[in-house]
């Protein structure tokens with residue numbers, strides 16, 4: 001028996017409540033209530049592999065700039081976000097760091113890199 005689940009599309013401010021229909025094997029068989037193709041793509045991806053781009057700050061070794069803004073290079077599975085945050089809490093970034101530099105490769109074994117979104121001068 002098919003089941004339906006509702007997701008809120010986060011691809012634009014309209015925040016459509018998109019309905020995803022799933023068959024007995026867990027396959028997506030339909031998407032409705034979306035206003036555009038992006039919503040359909042988002043809903044299918046969110047149902048199959050729910051993840052989020054992580055934005056955070058990392059502690060540094062530099063007393064004049066103790067925090068470095070950073071983000072993940074791609075979405076991290078939601079089930080791994082706490083592992084990633086714990087892993088990031090244990091590191092200290094050493095200067096110098098350039099904008100968009102990979103500061104933590106393959107964070108917590110997720111195959112996702114953490115990249116700087118600011119500079120940390122020497």
Ligand code: SF4
Pocket residue numbers: 009010011012013014015016034035036037038039040
């Ligand atoms: S379905 Fe389209 S219009 Fe609706 S929130 Fe998503 S991106 Fe925006």
